[in-house]
Amino acid sequence: MRSLPRKLSSDAELYAAALRALMRRAHSTFELRTYLERRSVESEAVRRVLSRLKQEKLLDDSRYAVDFARVRATSRRQGAHRIVQELRKRGVPDRSIDDAIAQVFADIDEAAIVRKVIERRTRSARGRLDANPLDARKTASLYRTLLRAGFDGSIIRRELNTIARNSEREVPDVALADDALDETQDETQDKR
Numbered sequence: 001m002r003s004l005p006r007k008l009s010s011d012a013e014l015y016a017a018a019l020r021a022l023m024r025r026a027h028s029t030f031e032l033r034t035y036l037e038r039r040s041v042e043s044e045a046v047r048r049v050l051s052r053l054k055q056e057k058l059l060d061d062s063r064y065a066v067d068f069a070r071v072r073a074t075s076r077r078q079g080a081h082r083i084v085q086e087l088r089k090r091g092v093p094d095r096s097i098d099d100a101i102a103q104v105f106a107d108i109d110e111a112a113i114v115r116k117v118i119e120r121r122t123r124s125a126r127g128r129l130d131a132n133p134l135d136a137r138k139t140a141s142l143y144r145t146l147l148r149a150g151f152d153g154s155i156i157r158r159e160l161n162t163i164a165r166n167s168e169r170e171v172p173d174v175a176l177a178d179d180a181l182d183e184t185q186d187e188t189q190d191k192r
Contacts, residue, residue: 005038005039006039007039007040007041008039008040008041009041009042009045010045011045011048011049014036014039014040014045014046014049015049015052015053017035017036017039018032018035018036018049018050018053019058021035022053022058022059026064026067026068027059027064028061028064028065028087028090028091028092029050029054029059029061029091030090030091030092031090031091032050032053032059033046033050036049036050061092061093061096062096062099062100064092064096065087065092065096065097065099065100066099066100066103066104068083068086068087068090068092068100069083069087069100069101069103069104070104072086073104073105073108073113074108077113077116077117077149078149078150079110079113079114079146079149079150079151079152080101080105080110080150080151080152081150081151081152082148082149082150082151083101083104083150084097084101084150085150087100110151110152110155111155111158111159113151114146114151114155114156114159115159115162115163117145117146117149118142118146118159118160118163119163121142121145122138122142122163139160139164142156142160143156143157143160
């Protein structure tokens with residue numbers, strides 16, 4: 001079991017602890033306040049340190065929200081709904097979240113991200129033995145995965161339908177091919 005962190009009494013020690021936390025990774029104001037309150041003897045010192053960090057522009061929820069949303073959308077391929085949920089969990093104000101989502105998704109095509117995720121997930125299913133990679137079960141699984149990733153349901157359905165239509169063109173209809181083969185065989189037998 002982890003021991004409780006040592007309580008810090010001076011503003012300088014608390015400020016140094018805040019800087020160390022910010023060097024490890026970016027924090028929202030809420031996250032850093034929670035971290036410092038666990039380590040501080042008095043809550044007034046936490047308020048002073050947070051005020052100093054904001055004044056020095058080392059702590060900014062708007063910048064944090066934009067950076068967080070950009071990384072999650074591009075690297076982790078997450079949708080806007082999931083990113084909003086994660087930012088709310090981290091205590092970022094709604095106006096900063098809305099601005100960040102608008103800014104990030106103005107540059108990024110969410111449908112393109114959905115297509116990339118679908119293609120990556122179906123690539124392994126498109127083996128030679130698998131004639132129809134998007135049966136109902138696989139489609140439902142992909143849909144649930146993409147919903148959990150935070151994409152809008154209408155975008156997911158549109159992209160899944162597009163992929164399904166394209167895969168129907170790629171896979172020849174076995175019944176039509178068999179009928180054509182039977183007809184050519186009948187014609188050759190009639191000629192004999």
